[in-house]
Amino acid sequence: MISDATPLSAPTLEGTDDDQLLRVSLGPQHPSTHGVFRMNVVLDGETVVRLKPVFGYLHRNHEKIAEGGPYLHAMPYTDRLDYICPLTNNWAYALSVEKLAGIEVPERAEYMRVILAELTRLINHTAFMGFILGDMGAWGSALMYAFREREKILDLFEDLTGARMMANFMRFGGCRYDLPEGWIGQVSRIIDDYGPFLDEMEQLLIGNEILLARAQDVGQLPPEQLVNGGVTGPMLRAAGISYDLRKVEPYGIYDRFDFRIPLGEKGDCYDRIMIRFLEMRESLKILRQAIDALPEGDFINPKAKLRNFKPPVGDAYGRIEGPKGELGFHLISDGTTDPYRFRVRAPSFVNLTLLEDMCLGLDLADVVIILGSIDIVLGEVDR
Amino acid sequence: MNPDVDTILTRLRGALPDATVELRANPGPAEQHSLLVAPADLPGVCRFLHDELRFDYLSNVTGIDWPDPVLADKVAVPEDDEDSGDPGKATEPQGFLEVVYHLYSHPDRVGPLVLRVRTGDRTDRVEIPSVVSIWRSAEFQEREIYDLFGVRFTGHPDLRRILMWDEFVDHPMRKDYVAPDDFEYEPTPHAEVLERARTHYPATEKD
Amino acid sequence: MAIDPKLAGELKPAGIHVTSFESLINWGRSSSLWPMQFGLACCAIEMIAATMAKYDMARFGAEVFRPSPRQADLMLVAGTVTKKMAPLVVRLYNQMAEPKYVIAMGACAISGGPFKQGYNVLKGIDRYIPVDIVIPGCPPRPEALLDGLLALRKKIAGEKLIGDHRVRHADPKGTAEFPVPEYGAHDLQPAANREIWNPDPVVHEEAAD
Numbered sequence: 001m002i003s004d005a006t007p008l009s010a011p012t013l014e015g016t017d018d019d020q021l022l023r024v025s026l027g028p029q030h031p032s033t034h035g036v037f038r039m040n041v042v043l044d045g046e047t048v049v050r051l052k053p054v055f056g057y058l059h060r061n062h063e064k065i066a067e068g069g070p071y072l073h074a075m076p077y078t079d080r081l082d083y084i085c086p087l088t089n090n091w092a093y094a095l096s097v098e099k100l101a102g103i104e105v106p107e108r109a110e111y112m113r114v115i116l117a118e119l120t121r122l123i124n125h126t127a128f129m130g131f132i133l134g135d136m137g138a139w140g141s142a143l144m145y146a147f148r149e150r151e152k153i154l155d156l157f158e159d160l161t162g163a164r165m166m167a168n169f170m171r172f173g174g175c176r177y178d179l180p181e182g183w184i185g186q187v188s189r190i191i192d193d194y195g196p197f198l199d200e201m202e203q204l205l206i207g208n209e210i211l212l213a214r215a216q217d218v219g220q221l222p223p224e225q226l227v228n229g230g231v232t233g234p235m236l237r238a239a240g241i242s243y244d245l246r247k248v249e250p251y252g253i254y255d256r257f258d259f260r261i262p263l264g265e266k267g268d269c270y271d272r273i274m275i276r277f278l279e280m281r282e283s284l285k286i287l288r289q290a291i292d293a294l295p296e297g298d299f300i301n302p303k304a305k306l307r308n309f310k311p312p313v314g315d316a317y318g319r320i321e322g323p324k325g326e327l328g329f330h331l332i333s334d335g336t337t338d339p340y341r342f343r344v345r346a347p348s349f350v351n352l353t354l355l356e357d358m359c360l361g362l363d364l365a366d367v368v369i370i371l372g373s374i375d376i377v378l379g380e381v382d383r
Numbered sequence: 384m385n386p387d388v389d390t391i392l393t394r395l396r397g398a399l400p401d402a403t404v405e406l407r408a409n410p411g412p413a414e415q416h417s418l419l420v421a422p423a424d425l426p427g428v429c430r431f432l433h434d435e436l437r438f439d440y441l442s443n444v445t446g447i448d449w450p451d452p453v454l455a456d457k458v459a460v461p462e463d464d465e466d467s468g469d470p471g472k473a474t475e476p477q478g479f480l481e482v483v484y485h486l487y488s489h490p491d492r493v494g495p496l497v498l499r500v501r502t503g504d505r506t507d508r509v510e511i512p513s514v515v516s517i518w519r520s521a522e523f524q525e526r527e528i529y530d531l532f533g534v535r536f537t538g539h540p541d542l543r544r545i546l547m548w549d550e551f552v553d554h555p556m557r558k559d560y561v562a563p564d565d566f567e568y569e570p571t572p573h574a575e576v577l578e579r580a581r582t583h584y585p586a587t588e589k590d
Numbered sequence: 591m592a593i594d595p596k597l598a599g600e601l602k603p604a605g606i607h608v609t610s611f612e613s614l615i616n617w618g619r620s621s622s623l624w625p626m627q628f629g630l631a632c633c634a635i636e637m638i639a640a641t642m643a644k645y646d647m648a649r650f651g652a653e654v655f656r657p658s659p660r661q662a663d664l665m666l667v668a669g670t671v672t673k674k675m676a677p678l679v680v681r682l683y684n685q686m687a688e689p690k691y692v693i694a695m696g697a698c699a700i701s702g703g704p705f706k707q708g709y710n711v712l713k714g715i716d717r718y719i720p721v722d723i724v725i726p727g728c729p730p731r732p733e734a735l736l737d738g739l740l741a742l743r744k745k746i747a748g749e750k751l752i753g754d755h756r757v758r759h760a761d762p763k764g765t766a767e768f769p770v771p772e773y774g775a776h777d778l779q780p781a782a783n784r785e786i787w788n789p790d791p792v793v794h795e796e797a798a799d
Contacts, residue, residue: 028675029628029682031657036630036675055523056546057675058631061708064556068707077704083632102412147642165632165729227439227489230520241489248492249384314411317443317485317495330445330485333411345443345485353522379631382546382672547710548674548773555709562709563777 233325631669
């Protein structure tokens with residue numbers, strides 16, 4: 001057997017006294033690890049007996065760089081945390097700074113933020129569908145459908161922010177620009193088309209024998225253990241725990257919208273996939289209400305200072321319900337223009353805590369599905 | 384919504400009379416006041432908060448470096464008001480490392496309850512009891528703080544470097560860490576950059 | 591060596607294509623590049639987007655992404671190369687068979703980009719492996735990636751396979767493998783491969799003043 005003292009970060013086979021056990025280093029360059037994630041897996045035949053994730057291959061020092069400049073200097077870096085959904089990252093950071101400095105956000109800006117965040121949620125969950133089916137072997141075809149829809153929303157973002165992915169759009173106390181003319185009409189058209197797309201995607205998936213065989217009853221854990229492990233987002237709700245920050249502590253204006261929190265029953269990978277479908281349908285509901293109720297007014301608080309912005313001494317922890325789970329920023333101000341401490345609580349990173357527990361006793365092929373169902377982005381895991 | 388820290392402190396003192404727990408007010412508008420716990424009392428306090436007060440979810444663990452009194456003096460703290468001076472007490476005799484925990488309660492929908500723990504100094508007495516046995520979500524976050532700040536979490540099941548490679552010796556998130564100087568420099572009127580550029584390309588200096 | 595364009599023009603209507611072996615080989619190589627399926631960070635998402643229906647990289651013969659370096663001849667370094675990742679990138683490059691090409695996609699792979707101040711960020715992958723094409727942007731749009739791919743095709747089409755100035759992979763003395771850096775106590779050892787990376791120090795005149 002392998003003793004606990006064996007350094008698992010060593011990628012060699014040395015140290016395995018028991019020749020029945022096989023040590024596999026999965027990643028960092030591996031098509032199933034969604035980037036540069038690595039897992040050191042010990043296998044008994046096909047069964048996983050030990051799994052240790054290895055992080056840091058995309059450790060880009062977000063926190064150190066953000067502490068070396070003014071508060072606004074960190075905003076474009078938040079785009080690159082979870083690079084599939086930059087606008088929710090923007091919002092989480094703006095929200096935390098607003099908490100730290102006590103800045104009010106005008107009504108119109110709040111609505112704009114909700115619209116952008118829910119569009120981002122659609123992008124994330126749609127791309128997730130493509131990637132998880134790729135993990136199951138349908139490489140390409142499902143992703144083609146997903147990216148077709150993603151491109152439509154990216155065009156919207158480009159019209160608004162000037163960039164497809166790296167939006168850098170939110171400011172402390174509002175947003176950077178007002179909505180361009182005709183933009184809401186385009187959003188409205190995309191929402192109208194999204195329902196049929198989801199129907200099409202569901203038709204592709206539901207009842208698909210491969211999906212059922214690969215995803216059902218895989219990766220379940222007791223709900224109490226998930227809470228204890230800090231798991232948040234769709235992962236937690238798939239296990240039947242109703243904990244969505246949009247309902248628990250309605251930040252922004254989420255208490256004004258009529259939407260439901262979809263819950264899973266078993267918490268297996270199949271539930272995690274299906275819960276994202278249901279969340280997208282709820283997002284469409286929120287979007288429709290937000291567009292109809294969008295008021296006129298300021299898109300940024302006129303009193304908010306952009307230059308020489310100095311929040312008062314103190315610290316604040318702000319969090320939002322990102323598409324992947326709870327995204328939090330812990331900021332400490334010493335009264336100067338630069339944050340003294342800038343800490344990112346990334347959902348992908350904490351959700352990986354229980355990866356080993358979910359995989360033990362299953363086959364190696366199941367590890368790929370479980371990792372896919374957690375929905376990690378390495379920019380956020382390693383920061 | 385923020386929890387009622389005063390009530391929690393009263394209940395804590397009632398249940399654990401020997402534990403050293405202080406209230407540290409947050410002077411900022413966020414009003415997230417914190418409890419400063421002595422390292423030795425941390426496991427008992429956390430167990431009580433988890434079991435009795437139903438704080439079943441540890442969201443975030445932050446490591447902070449407070450290097451030395453010179454830097455702490457820069458913090459704009461009113462001299463006469465010692466209790467509200469957190470974070471960054473100007474009165475601390477020497478630097479220390481701090482770990483901040485943000486706790487939430489799923490059933491009661493309250494949080495964050497902020498706990499602060501401080502090490503004795505930044506070099507030798509850097510040990511803090513691990514809370515992994517109470518909240519599993521601390522596992523990787525404590526490893527990250529060990530890696531980047533150098534806090535040793537006693538009782539952690541697998542305390543290794545997590546983001547940097549194993550052979551690395553520094554703690555890069557500390558304020559006094561000096562990164563390897565491996566930049567290329569472009570021509571710039573910035574005096575500081577030019578000064579560093581000179582050390583980079585000594586052979587090409589003309590004078 | 592040179593082909594008479596007049597003769598080639600005369601023979602073309604008769605169905606005879608006159609060319610040199612060099613052009614034929616380069617044409618074949620440039621028309622079916624097999625990139626390695628290897629994404630590092632944000633740019634990888636745009637790389638995937640470039641292969642999808644809207645941008646359709648398959649039009650340029652480069653859609654067969656191979657997960658194994660042994661089967662690939664184009665390495666798209668798409669994203670930030672951290673110091674922890676750099677030895678693995680070099681190792682992957684060494685495992686690729688000749689001829690092999692490298693595209694540094696995005697500001698991070700070129701120079702560290704926005705993360706240049708980071709202590710764990712490599713300031714450009716050209717410190718360890720030779721780069722053929724750089725595509726600036728953060729991230730570059732899929733169109734920019736396609737443009738970079740076309741530039742690489744043009745470069746391959748003009749490669750000299752014989753003679754004094756032949757390309758590395760056609761030269762028996764050319765190096766196909768580069769030393770893999772090791773993890774050191776503070777930084778990678780060595781911090782750069784000086785045999786292929788010697789930037790021109792551009793500061794000397796100003797610095798001397």
